[in-house]
Amino acid sequence: xxxxxxxxxxxxxxxxxxxxxxxxxxxxxxxxxxxxxxxxxxxxxxxxxxxxxxxxxxxxxxxxxxxxxxxxxxxxxxxxxxxxxxxxxxxxxxxxxxxxxxxxxxxxxxxxxxxxxxxxxxxxxxxxxxxxxxxxxxxxxxxxxxxxxxxxxxxxxxxxxxxxxxxxxxxxxxxxxxxxxxxxxxxxxxxxxxxxxxxxxxxxxxxxxxxxxxxxxxxxxxxxxxxxxxxxxxxxxxxxxxxxxxxxxxxxxxxxxxxxxxxxxxxxxxxxxxxxxxxxxxxxxxxxxxxxxxxxxxxxxxxxxxxxxxxxxxxxxxxxxxxxxxxxxxxxxxxxxx
Amino acid sequence: xxxxxxxxxxxxxxxxxxxxxxxxxxxxxxxxxxxxxxxxxxxxxxxxxxxxxxxxxxxxxxxxxxxxxxxxxxxxxxxxxxxxxxxxxxxxxxxxxxxxxxxxxxxxxxxxxxxxxxxxxxxxxxxxxxxxxxxxxxxxxxxxxxxxxxxxxxxxxxxxxxxxxxxx
Numbered sequence: 001x002x003x004x005x006x007x008x009x010x011x012x013x014x015x016x017x018x019x020x021x022x023x024x025x026x027x028x029x030x031x032x033x034x035x036x037x038x039x040x041x042x043x044x045x046x047x048x049x050x051x052x053x054x055x056x057x058x059x060x061x062x063x064x065x066x067x068x069x070x071x072x073x074x075x076x077x078x079x080x081x082x083x084x085x086x087x088x089x090x091x092x093x094x095x096x097x098x099x100x101x102x103x104x105x106x107x108x109x110x111x112x113x114x115x116x117x118x119x120x121x122x123x124x125x126x127x128x129x130x131x132x133x134x135x136x137x138x139x140x141x142x143x144x145x146x147x148x149x150x151x152x153x154x155x156x157x158x159x160x161x162x163x164x165x166x167x168x169x170x171x172x173x174x175x176x177x178x179x180x181x182x183x184x185x186x187x188x189x190x191x192x193x194x195x196x197x198x199x200x201x202x203x204x205x206x207x208x209x210x211x212x213x214x215x216x217x218x219x220x221x222x223x224x225x226x227x228x229x230x231x232x233x234x235x236x237x238x239x240x241x242x243x244x245x246x247x248x249x250x251x252x253x254x255x256x257x258x259x260x261x262x263x264x265x266x267x268x269x270x271x272x273x274x275x276x277x278x279x280x281x282x283x284x285x286x287x288x289x290x291x292x293x294x295x296x297x298x299x300x301x302x303x304x305x306x307x308x309x310x311x312x313x314x315x316x317x318x319x320x321x322x323x324x325x326x327x328x329x330x331x332x333x334x335x336x337x338x
Numbered sequence: 339x340x341x342x343x344x345x346x347x348x349x350x351x352x353x354x355x356x357x358x359x360x361x362x363x364x365x366x367x368x369x370x371x372x373x374x375x376x377x378x379x380x381x382x383x384x385x386x387x388x389x390x391x392x393x394x395x396x397x398x399x400x401x402x403x404x405x406x407x408x409x410x411x412x413x414x415x416x417x418x419x420x421x422x423x424x425x426x427x428x429x430x431x432x433x434x435x436x437x438x439x440x441x442x443x444x445x446x447x448x449x450x451x452x453x454x455x456x457x458x459x460x461x462x463x464x465x466x467x468x469x470x471x472x473x474x475x476x477x478x479x480x481x482x483x484x485x486x487x488x489x490x491x492x493x494x495x496x497x498x499x500x501x502x503x504x505x506x
Contacts, residue, residue: 001359003357003359004358006341008407028402028405031401031405032382032397035401036400038359039380040381048358048402076394080455080458082469085469089468092461093468096461096462096463097463100385100485101395101451101452101455101482101485102395102396102448102485103382103485105395105451244480244481245463245481245484246484246485
C-alpha cells in the first residue's frame with residue numbers, strides 16, 4: 001500500500017477544507033470499499049481524511065414528513081429503522097439485499113452511493129481500464145461482461161482502445177432505491193452547501209469514464225433526504241443474482257407506486273442507477289397490467305445494447321430486466337387489491 | 339507515516355504506534371499477539387477476521403487501525419474470559435460446527451452479532467414481514483451468516499449451532 005497521511009479533523013467544515021486543499025486527498029467513512037482499494041493499488045491518495053465520526057449518524061424526521069439519513073448512519077441501522085421499514089420498504093429491502101451483515105454494519109449512507117464499480121478489470125491493476133487509468137483502454141469489451149452495462153452504452157461492441165470506452169455498472173443496491181424515491185443529497189463543499197437530486201448524483205460515462213459522480217473535489221455528502229410519499233404508496237425492491245446471498249445484482253428493480261404514478265429504477269444495467277423514465281411515462285395513469293408493463297419496458301429497453309463476451313455476454317439482461325419489472329409491479333399491485 | 343492510538347481488546351487497554359496503513363486485523367495479530375481473528379482473504383469477502391467492534395460484528399481487515407483510535411474490540415478469545423465458553427462457542431462444540439477451525443473464530447463472533455441483531459428485531463433479506471418478528475429459521479441463519487465462508491463446508495452444523503445458541 002502506498003504511504004498516505006491521515007487526518008481526523010474536528011468538524012465537517014475542516015474536513016472539507018483539508019480535502020479541497022490537497023488534490024490527491026480522499027474522504028474515508030466506513031472504509032469497506034476504500035480500504036480494499038488502498039490494498040489493491042486502485043486508490044493511491046496522499047491524504048485520507050476521516051469523516052466517519054463527523055457527520056450525523058441519526059435518522060431524523062423532516063418537517064415535510066420525510067426522513068433525513070445522516071451520512072454516517074450505517075446501512076444496518078437505516079435498514080432496521082422502523083420508519084424506513086414502514087414507509088420506505090423499497091429502501092430497507094435494497095439495503096438488506098446488499099453485501100453481508102458485517103459489511104452493512106460498517107458501510108454508511110454517505111459512502112454506499114459512492115462505491116466504485118465491481119467490473120473485474122477495474123479491480124485488476126494489471127489490465128487496461130479507462131476508469132482506473134484514463135486513456136489506457138477498456139479490457140471489458142468482449143471480455144467478462146456478465147455484470148456490465150446494456151443501457152447508456154454507445155454500441156454493442158465499443159472501441160476497446162478509445163479513451164471514452166467504459167461499460168461498467170454501478171454496484172449499489174441502496175442507490176437504486178434512492179433513485180426511485182427521488183431522494184435529495186445534501187452536500188457540503190468548499191463553496192458551501194447544495195442539494196443534488198439523487199438522479200443527478202451519478203453520471204453516465206460520456207467522454208470521461210474515470211468520474212462516477214457530479215460531486216466536485218472536496219464536496220462531502222452530509223445527509224440524504226427521503227421525500228414524503230403520498231398515503232397508500234407501495235414500494236418494493238427485487239434483486240436477481242447468481243447466488244441467493246452476498247452477490248451483486250445481475251438486474252435489480254426498485255419500484256414505487258403512488259396512485260396513478262409509478263416510479264421504476266433499474267440496477268446492474270448501467271453506469272448509474274437507471275430511472276426508466278420512458279416506461280414511467282407510458283404507464284402513468286394506466287392500469288399496471290402485465291401486458292402494459294411489458295410493453296412499456298420494451299420501449300424503455302429499445303436502445304439497450306447487449307455486450308458480447310465470455311459465456312455468451314450479457315444480452316440476457318434485456319429480457320430479464322423487463323420480466324423483473326413485470327414481476328415487481330405485479331406483486332405491488334396484487335398487494336394493493338388483496 | 340505513524341500514529342499513536344489506544345485500543346481496548348478483550349478487556350485490556352493498549353497504547354501502540356501504528357503505520358497509517360495498518361489494518362486493525364494486522365494491529366491485533368502482529369502487534370498485540372491476538373491471533374484469534376484470522377486473515378483469510380484480507381479483502382472483506384470471507385469473514386474470517388470478524389470481531390465485535392464497538393459492539394457490532396465487523397470485518398477488521400477493512401478497518402484502518404488509525405481510524406479506530408479508542409475502539410472497544412471483542413474477539414472470539416475474549417468471549418471466553420477465564421476459560422468459560424460463551425453459549426455460542428459451547429453450541430459450536432456440541433453441534434460439531436467446524437472441521438479445520440480456521441473460520442471458526444469469525445463464525446462465532448458473527449453468530450454473536452447475529453443473535454444480538456435478531457434480539458433487536460432487525461430484519462434480513464429473507465424476513466417475510468419487514469416489520470414483524472424474526473424467527474431463527476434455517477433460511478434466516480443462512481442469510482445472516484452468508485458473510486462467513488467455511489472452506490470445509492461445515493454449514494450443515496453451523497446453522498443448528500447458531501439456532502441452539504439463540505434458543506437459550
